[in-house]
Amino acid sequence: MNLSKIAGAAAGAVLAAGAAGVLAMPSASATPGSCSDGGTGRASTWVVCTSGTGSYYAHVQCADQVHGYSGWYNGSTVGIGSRSSVTCPLQGGVQWSVISVFSYEA
Numbered sequence: 001m002n003l004s005k006i007a008g009a010a011a012g013a014v015l016a017a018g019a020a021g022v023l024a025m026p027s028a029s030a031t032p033g034s035c036s037d038g039g040t041g042r043a044s045t046w047v048v049c050t051s052g053t054g055s056y057y058a059h060v061q062c063a064d065q066v067h068g069y070s071g072w073y074n075g076s077t078v079g080i081g082s083r084s085s086v087t088c089p090l091q092g093g094v095q096w097s098v099i100s101v102f103s104y105e106a
Helices: 001-022
Strands: 032-037 042-050 057-066 069-076 083-087 097-105
Touching: 032 057, 032 097, 042 057, 042 097, 057 083
Parallel strands: none
Antiparallel strands: 032 042, 042 083, 057 069, 057 097
């Protein structure tokens, strides 16, 4: 085999390996952005994200201010521009209230 055929075969192998590497790369993750929420201090709240891609949900901490209990609750998973809402529980005659609100990428 002459030198030019060897060089051509080596170049072809390098290109094939490079193309395989490009195909195997993971895709970019979807990221919602420009998120806002309905605030704290009430029985329910919401999260809405108006930019980016993908889906998200509201993640809310609710608290029983009378007995000192708290827990985390999730809203439904929604797409960009839709609201994910959460209502805190009514337990033992006490309506829990929202004390913190987050949005999480689904």
